[in-house]
Each structure stands twice: as C-alpha cells, then as structure tokens.
Amino acid sequence: MQHQEKQPQDEADRVKQRVARNVRRLRVAAGIAQDQLALDAGLERAWVGHLESGKKNPTLLTLAKITAALKCDIAELFLPVEGVTVAELRRGRKPKSPHDN
Secondary structure (H helix, E strand, O other), X not given: OOOOOOOHHHHHHHHHHHHHHHHHHHHHHHOOOHHHHHHHHOOOHHXXXXXXXXXXXXXXXXXXXXXXXXXXXXXXXXXXXXXXXXXXXXXXXXXXXXXXX
C-alpha cells in the first residue's frame, strides 16, 4: 500500500477556504455588510469580497483587522465549518436603498 502525503499547496488551499467561509459566516451572523466590514477593518470592499470567495490569501495583520472589526478571536477563523459552503451564505453587499440614485 502506497502512502500518499498531503501536498502543502492542497493544505494551504483548504486553510484559505476555511478562513473564507468563517469570515463570511461570522460577518453574516453579526449582520454586517461587506461594505461595513471593509470600512471597519480599513480594507477595500472588493478585497473583502475576494477574501470571502477564497481568492485572496490574507496576512496575519489583515486577519487581525478583520477579527477586530468582527469582535471575535482570530482562532475562530480557523475552526472547521461543517456543511456550510460559501455559496449557501447570503450575498455580502449592502442592499440598495431607494435613495441610491
């Protein structure tokens, strides 16, 4: 029987996806729009969107800013999220106001 080792890149991708799901899960649970999270964390809204979709690999400093804005511990970003995909969580943009024209 051949032992198959985990590839470092595969593991990195899994962690990145876990962080993405947790950021979105925590933000949605707090009732915060991506726009507001970005403002509170001092980040661009588009960057937060890319992070939540698993397209960005944030630094520890960025994760610290995000967790401060979400008022949670950084360890929560690395917890397993069973049965929840990013697509199942509601969209991150703030609903348009009738006054936005």
